[in-house]
Amino acid sequence: MNHAxxxxxxxxxxxxxxxxxxxxxxVRTGSVLGLLGPNGAGKTTAVRILTxxxxxxxxxxxxxxxxxxxxxxxxxxxxxxxxxxxxxxEMLTGAENLLLIGxxxxxxxxxxxxxxRELLDRFDLTDAANRATKTxxxxxxxxxxxxxxxxxxxxxxxxxxxxxxxxxxxxxxxWQIVRELVADGVTVLLTTQYLDEADQLADExxxxxxxxxxxxxxxxxxxARTGAQPLIVRPADVADLPIVLSVVRDVTATEPVVEGxxxxxxVTDPGLLPAVVRRLDDARVLVxxxxxxxxxxxxxFLGLTGHRATDHADEPETEGxxx
Amino acid sequence: MTTIAAPAPAxxxxxxxxxxxxxxxxxxTLVQIKHNPMELIDFSIQPIMFLLLFxxxxxxxxxxxxxxxxxxxxxxxxxxxxxxxxxNTGVGLNTDLTKGVFDRLRALPIARWSPLAGRIAADMVKxxxxxxxxxxxxxxxxxxxxxxxxxxxxxxLLLLGFAMAFSWISVLVGMLVNEPEKVMIFGFAVMFPLTFxxxxxxxxxxxxxxxxxxxxINPVSKLADAIRGxxxxxxxxxxxxxxxxxxxxxxxxxxxxxxxxxxxxx
Numbered sequence: 001m002n003h004a005x006x007x008x009x010x011x012x013x014x015x016x017x018x019x020x021x022x023x024x025x026x027v028r029t030g031s032v033l034g035l036l037g038p039n040g041a042g043k044t045t046a047v048r049i050l051t052x053x054x055x056x057x058x059x060x061x062x063x064x065x066x067x068x069x070x071x072x073x074x075x076x077x078x079x080x081x082x083x084x085x086x087x088x089x090e091m092l093t094g095a096e097n098l099l100l101i102g103x104x105x106x107x108x109x110x111x112x113x114x115x116x117r118e119l120l121d122r123f124d125l126t127d128a129a130n131r132a133t134k135t136x137x138x139x140x141x142x143x144x145x146x147x148x149x150x151x152x153x154x155x156x157x158x159x160x161x162x163x164x165x166x167x168x169x170x171x172x173x174x175w176q177i178v179r180e181l182v183a184d185g186v187t188v189l190l191t192t193q194y195l196d197e198a199d200q201l202a203d204e205x206x207x208x209x210x211x212x213x214x215x216x217x218x219x220x221x222x223x224a225r226t227g228a229q230p231l232i233v234r235p236a237d238v239a240d241l242p243i244v245l246s247v248v249r250d251v252t253a254t255e256p257v258v259e260g261x262x263x264x265x266x267v268t269d270p271g272l273l274p275a276v277v278r279r280l281d282d283a284r285v286l287v288x289x290x291x292x293x294x295x296x297x298x299x300x301f302l303g304l305t306g307h308r309a310t311d312h313a314d315e316p317e318t319e320g321x322x323x
Numbered sequence: 324m325t326t327i328a329a330p331a332p333a334x335x336x337x338x339x340x341x342x343x344x345x346x347x348x349x350x351x352t353l354v355q356i357k358h359n360p361m362e363l364i365d366f367s368i369q370p371i372m373f374l375l376l377f378x379x380x381x382x383x384x385x386x387x388x389x390x391x392x393x394x395x396x397x398x399x400x401x402x403x404x405x406x407x408x409x410x411n412t413g414v415g416l417n418t419d420l421t422k423g424v425f426d427r428l429r430a431l432p433i434a435r436w437s438p439l440a441g442r443i444a445a446d447m448v449k450x451x452x453x454x455x456x457x458x459x460x461x462x463x464x465x466x467x468x469x470x471x472x473x474x475x476x477x478x479x480l481l482l483l484g485f486a487m488a489f490s491w492i493s494v495l496v497g498m499l500v501n502e503p504e505k506v507m508i509f510g511f512a513v514m515f516p517l518t519f520x521x522x523x524x525x526x527x528x529x530x531x532x533x534x535x536x537x538x539x540i541n542p543v544s545k546l547a548d549a550i551r552g553x554x555x556x557x558x559x560x561x562x563x564x565x566x567x568x569x570x571x572x573x574x575x576x577x578x579x580x581x582x583x584x585x586x587x588x589x
Contacts, residue, residue, distance in 0.1 A: 048426075051430050052429075052430065053426055053429055053430060071334065073333070073334060073335045073336065073432055074333075074334060074432070076430055076431055076432040076433075077432040079430065081426075081427070081430040083423075083426070084423075087422055087423030087424055087426070087427055088424070088427065089351065089355070089419075089422075089424050090422065091355040091358055091359055092351065092354065092355065092358070093358065096351075096354060100347065100348075100350075100351050101431065103347045104344055104347055104348075104428075104431050104433050105431070105432070106340065106343075132358045132359075148427065
């Protein structure tokens with residue numbers, strides 16, 4: 001079995017909304033696929049179909065060679081799911097939540113308890129084991145969610161936005177845990193809105209927008225393909241803003257965006273940075289901040305689709321861009 | 324490259340597995356009480372209040388003496404409390420749906436029906452507790468069982484059976500609304516008229532004629548009569564059969580609707 005997850009032509013509509021519009025996915029066994037896209041792109045719908053929670057209107061999907069619709073019960077025995085929606089019971093303690101799942105997998109009580117202790121220990125939750133989950137912090141809660149999907153070691157783990165809403169420290173913890181799981185041989189499909197998260201964790205990325213996969217490749221391929229990086233310049237003196245604006249406009253040959261006293265432009269050629277520095281120096285402009293940032297999801301999206309990732313979720317698809 | 328075949332799990336859960344999974348899930352519902360003692364108070368205090376208030380505030384006015392009224396009203400209060408109690412099922416299911424617990428459970432290789440069965444079974448335990456509580460408090464206040472142990476057990480079983488059928492209405496509402504509070508709102512809008520326009524608290528012949536017609540056929544009246552008969556003595560067979568017929572009717576209409584809504588929602 002070369003692919004732990006295979007999906008072909010998945011489509012799903014909810015009333016008037018097309019959530020998925022023919023999605024193909026392939027996750028090699030033992031690898032990590034990052035499903036990258038903005039809110040409302042269809043990532044969660046895809047995960048819900050692959051984890052048997054939702055039936056596709058069209059297309060078909062297999063997990064470990066088992067059909068997610070016809071062999072759903074068997075698929076459920078092989079997967080783990082941690083998501084924004086698949087949640088632990090917040091009225092139970094951490095230990096009870098894991099015990100519950102162990103028992104539902106048919107483990108004897110003693111064995112289920114032992115497994116719960118192991119997982120609590122591994123995810124640094126032993127001290128909180130006997131507290132109701134509703135008292136947990138966001139990071140603890142997410143770790144318990146993840147532990148809950150590992151009660152029976154899954155072959156394929158689905159992580160739906162595993163770090164959304166977490167503080168940076170908890171986010172790094174989560175990344176570390178995912179890397180350890182991958183090292184154990186678990187195949188992972190994760191969805192994320194953050195390019196750096198996909199970059200950090202995924203072997204391959206599939207970019208999703210409006211229910212379609214619009215690009216696939218390794219993180220490096222994807223960044224090379226989109227190319228654009230944000231160039232940011234902030235003058236020390238706001239009075240110099242017009243000069244900065246015209247310099248950036250000239251050098252990059254694009255129309256920069258001004259926010260506060262910061263000028264931002266998308267550039268594809270990193271060689272432009274020294275040119276900007278020289279021109280500003282010639283004009284004797286003191287600069288407080290000057291940087292070429294790594295491409296974010298925004299740039300990837302802008303490069304691939306011509307629209308920004310962040311604000312199109314509420315926009316009707318056909319609406320023109322206001323002048 | 325050799326591939327290791329998946330240790331193929333069974334195509335679906337075996338019935339016995341579904342049964343033990345349901346028990347595990349009802350354990351989960353009941354163990355919640357341990358961490359949220361308010362819940363116990365929540366479903367204990369209302370019956371206690373109703374029994375005390377109705378007996379001591381209205382009892383004298385309605386029956387001439389609180390003792391007579393207690394004998395008449397305790398079975399009615401048991402029935403009324405039990406029907407309100409069925410709302411728990413819908414509230415609990417809706418909470419699981421909205422909080423995502425249901426998705427977690429559905430992604431596990433368990434019988435499809437076990438979360439529903441587990442919830443209903445747990446709520447039956449709560450129902451039995453509330454009925455025992457009312458009987459115990461009633462005994463302290465002077466209620467005397469006029470029948471035998473078998474009849475009292477029969478009253479328990481009849482009440483639980485009826486409540487189980489009735490809880491399908493609650494399941495249906497729990498599947499249709501988008502937040503748990505709405506189950507309660509629906510419940511109060513339906514349960515108050517349903518339970519009060521019956522002979523649970525007062526004799527039917529004290530009401531205006533146009534109401535009496537409904538009171539006579541109201542399932543709450545039938546069930547209250549049956550419980551009265553089983554606890555205090557008096558006619559039993561007629562009201563028990565009528566209650567069972569109502570329970571069967573409610574089950575036949577609402578269980579399929581609820582299961583359909585359950586499937587559609589998931």
